[in-house]
């Protein structure tokens with residue numbers, strides 16, 4: 050199936066509310082466990098000196114979980130959508146875990162301009178995370194340029210995203226499954242995201258052709274891709 054790009058930022062209020070109100074907690078918990086597993090495998094124990102950055106943080110679901118899992122670190126969520134950042138700040142304020150989120154803050158910035166905003170990120174980043182971001186980025190080089198510019202030799206990258214279905218029929222089947230659980234706005238967004246997603250081959254080839262082969266690209270199940278490692 051041909052890739053059909055979608056707008057990078059999620060700026061419409063209805064879209065933001067639908068995304069925020071959906072329950073993705075199972076997948077989010079899995080993602081945190083997976084990151085923890087990789088860090089332990091590398092004998093990395095995050096503490097006061099460490100900074101975690103969550104790119105395309107949306108309403109902050111993953112950022113909050115990172116902040117709670119690694120309470121001694123500093124966690125920064127970055128999103129280019131003002132509406133999403135407002136939502137993330139609001140969610141932090143009303144969270145029953147508010148006291149545990151003192152180490153979490155948000156920056157509203159397009160990831161493509163984060164270098165010029167990087168004075169806001171004063172420490173070297175130990176863990177650079179994104180979930181469901183890559184497919185929003187129109188050009189793959191913009192995503193990889195950003196993570197390269199934010200990474201140092203200590204940075205572990207972990208980026209998870211949807212994998213583009215093989216054909217339109219498979220995309221429509223996934224859309225139909227989604228519609229059983231979520232509202233129309235979210236279902237339409239999910240379908241647009243599936244069509245905008247990259248394939249394993251596109252991501253893998255990009256890393257191989259651009260001196261990024263220290264990053265591992267692999268498939269998780271039928272529907273997800275992971276980019277993991279050091280840049």
Ligand SMILES: C[S@@+](CC[C@H](N)C(=O)[O-])C[C@H]1O[C@@H](n2cnc3c(N)ncnc32)[C@H](O)[C@@H]1O
Nearest residue numbers: 057058059105106107129130159160180181185
């Ligand atoms: C599908 S949401 C994922 C939110 C969150 N990571 C999660 O897993 O729940 C994608 C988010 O990436 C943000 N985004 C997309 N392109 C971006 C860009 N170029 N710079 C900053 N944020 C971006 C969107 O505004 C949106 O909030």
